[in-house]
Amino acid sequence: MRTKLRPLPGVVFRERTQPLAPTREFARALLGSVGPVTAEMVTKGGGRYAAGDVAGVSGLQRQYDEQLAGTPGTVVEAVSEGDPRTLYEVAATTGKPLALTLATDVQEAADRALQDLDQPAALVAVSVQTGAVLAVANSPATGLDRALVGRYPPGSTFKVVTTLSLLGKGLRADDRVECPQTATVDGRTFRNFEAEQFGAVPFRTDFARSCNTAFVGLSPRLDADDLRRTAASTGIGVDYDALGTDAFSGSVPATTSDVDKAAASFGQGRVLVSPLAVAVSTASVARGGYLPPTLVDTGATAPTAKALDDGDVTTLRSLMRSVVTDGTGTALRDVDGGEVRAKTGTAEFGTDDPPRTRAWITGWQGDVAFAVLVEEGASGGTVAGPVAARFLRGL
Known part of the structure; x- marks a missing residue:
């Protein structure tokens, strides 16, 4: 059919080659996706796009569309009863x-x-050796x-950051x-998860069992x-x-009061991060120094x-092993x-009473440092921990 239609005057075939990821x-x-350009892209594209064009419409495919797509060729021909004559051509x-x-x-x-998670979630993996981003996963996968x-x-x-600071003190x-x-x-008043209390114990136990009030009590040292x-x-909080x-x-403001410092000591208050920032920080502890993360090679x-x-x-590595x-x-x-070192996290958010919680875990095994976030979950150990275990078992 194509061979019959192609010679007909006015018939145009739109052809493209599009690489596909290993899975959907x-x-x-x-990575984003490729599809018909939007009206906004046409309006703001400076003449690059026209209605009906196909281009990167989201993610890296949109950000780097000009590099990935190249430019189309143009041929203007004079057509009469004889052979066509090329008037203008751009390769x-x-x-x-x-x-x-x-x-x-x-x-x-x-x-x-x-x-199969029933909550939005994310998982980032970073190379301990090089700082290269090895995985960027989201659930749902789109959006x-x-x-x-x-x-x-x-x-x-x-508390990984807070502990590093306290060790320096x-x-x-x-x-x-x-x-x-x-x-x-x-x-x-600050509380522990599920009203736990361990009494006067070695700091190693406070860290391993994630005692918030121990960190509140130590915060005046900072x-x-x-x-x-x-x-x-x-x-965390630097330019990538x-x-x-x-x-x-991430954003870690200087604290402005004792209450602000106490809340920040266990990752509440005004401290904010992304899963990437947590994975990068953990990789720094694993290698013994900070390397800027890389993704576009x-x-x-x-x-x-x-x-x-x-x-x-x-x-700190020993504490994370505990x-x-x-x-x-x-x-x-x-x-x-091989041995895994980790730190769990349960972060309160919202105005509900009791507040809703996000579940975190971060750690590393060998060259792979990771951070897992589940947007709502009872605790990092019970919700994010099993996700991290599935990830490591899948490597």
């Missing part, structure tokens, strides 16, 4: 591929780990790329720190800018210029990591493939 869900919110240019750092096996494991641009309180995953893992059921600061500076040293796309790296030489204090990081062996992260205890 594969990093879809990040087409081929689009250039966009290389990403995503690892197919890691991305597919992340996508599978989020399947908001909450893994990169979502803004959420980190809950107790931020002289805290030791075996120091006995009170964990009461509640702690009050300037009239505001200066107003300590948490902001320590977070930045691990990659090497990433190649928009992402929220430009071939540039990787920078040298900005080192963290070796002794403090060594202690979360998995004896604390709130036991969902990862029997995962094959």
Whole structure:
């Protein structure tokens, strides 16, 4: 049929070659999609698009559409009874591929780990060795790329940052720190998850079992800018210029009161992060220094990591291992493939009484650092932990 129609005057065939991801869900919110251009794209495209064109309409495919698509060729011919005569011709240019750092096996494991969840969720994986982003998964797979641009309180995953700051102030893992059921600061009462209380126990236990009130009690040791500076040293709240796309790296303001500092110490108050920011911070602890995350591979030489204090990081790694062996992260205890170190988090949000909670877990195994967020869940250990376990088992 094509061979019969093509010679007819006025018949035009629109042909294109479009690469497809390994699966329909594969990093879809990040990669985006290709389709008919919108009226807005035509209006704002400066003449690049016309109605009926096909282009990248979301995600990286829209952001890098000009590079990926190239430019069409144009031929103007004079047609008479004789052979056509070319009056004007501009050759087409081929689009250039966009290389990403995503690892197919890691991305597919992340996508599978989020399947069948009944809440929006995200999972980000980062290479400990290089800082390269290995997976960006969202559930649902389409729509908001909450893994990169979502803004959420980190809950107790931020205790990794707070602990690093406290270790720098002289805290030791075996120091006995009170964990009461509640702690009050300037009239505001802070509570533990499910009204837990452990008494005067080694800080290692407070960390492993995620005692909020222990961190509230330790918060006076911190200066107003300590948490902001320590977070930045691990990659939270800094520019991700090497990433190649928009992402929220987090916001950790200097604290303005004792109450503000107490809330920030366990990831509440005004502290906000994305799942990417949490994974980047965790990777910094795993490698012992911060490397900027990369996603769009430009071939540039990787920078040298900005080192963290070796002794403090060594202690922190040991504390994160205790979360998995004896604390709130036991969902990862029997995962094959080497030791897992982690920190769970349960972040309150909204105005309900009791408040609703988001479930977090972050950690690493081997070269893969990860962060998991489930937008609503009872606790990080019981909701996000099993998701992380499925992810690691899928690698």
